[in-house]
Amino acid sequence: MTVHLKATYRQLKMYIWFVLMIIVLGIIAELIVTYFTDTSEISSLSEGNMIIILLPLMAIALPLSYYKRIVHLGASRQQYFKGLHTVFAVWAAAVALINSIWNVLQMQVFHNYDNTVDLINAFHRNDFGFAGSFLYQTAFYLMVMALLSMLISGYSNPVGWLLSALIITAIPIGTAIPSLRIHVASFFKTLLINDSLLLGVGFNFLLYTVFVASGWLFTRRRVH
Template sequence: MGALAVHLKATYLQLRIYIWMVIILILLGRLAEFIVGLFTDSSQNRGLSDGNLLLLILLIIAIVLPLSYYKRIVHLGANRKQYFWGLQFVYAVWAAVIALFNSLWPMLEVNVFHKNNVNLIEAFHWNEFGVAGSFLYQTFFYLMTMALLSMLISGYHHFVGWLLWVLFIVAIPTGTAIPALRTHVVSFFETLLFNDSLLAGIGFNVVLFFVFLAGGWFFIRERTY
């Protein structure tokens, strides 16, 4: 557990400037909104929930760490396996933290700050599973998304990685443009994001997570620098 704590601390020190930039930008945005609200009637304006904006941190983590953390940790004596699982631990901690914040923050927004912002948790109906269910659904969805981004970024040095980038970029516009495929694309995202069953939704995300996890390990195992 001590080794995992080292990964968590080391990655935070590397990412803290990005994390605090996101938080400061959110606070500046709310300050600007407050100042404008003093002179105009902004009661009907609905912005994106602050908790949802924090999701940017997860995207930054999944992009920055595969690009820069590998060399630093290997130079300290870690091997590929230790780096890989340390990274997954860091992803899991941050995914759980943001998921917990997003599960509790809407209640504060409505009951304390009396704001009715747009919330992705409500848009995807995850709030219907309760606080615990919403937390679990979010955590596994965020983990899956981070595993996907991490796999794609880790594969930048490999031909298969570039091929995956092309496939992902082409897949959605092609799938939505062809009527025969459109139904399957819509069904995929409905199962992923709008699942009526908590277990089925989490299970689908877990399956995709392990697929992307395996892909990420394939690229890390092949990495020589």
């Protein structure tokens, strides 16, 4: 696990620090604007939420580049796949923890929450407490990373192309047809804003399992 974490970090180090630098510059710019102008009516995204962008970046970049490097060094596809999803799990948990801590700091320490949009509150994950919010976030992040990784891993497979096309077109078609719109809304409500922590986390982990299994089917047949 240590080897995979170090190797993937070194491969994505430039992108990770670039994203962090953009976030810091954005915070500085916001502080300057806030100091010189009246921004009481302006809402901004929570700084902690901005780091989430690292997760889809990893889920897309690593299956493309890390696979070639580690397999060419002699690792098996199974070793690569297990290592990749271990890295996903560590980063998903880390980002979820950072967001949960930042949410608490904003409300109880900084007291600047009135004009801040935080995804934890937007999706009512704070209703489950600190631990519940962390668990729900981790499950959702893992599911999304597994989905993106699966699609990228199947980029050279006709089935992968078909699956990508189906997923991309499913949402606009589902929302355009009135009879399907309610089912699409129900799906995303169950996935994102579930009143039950057990059902919400369980549904995300169920999809995660499906995407991981599908990703392995694509990975075991990859030749490049």
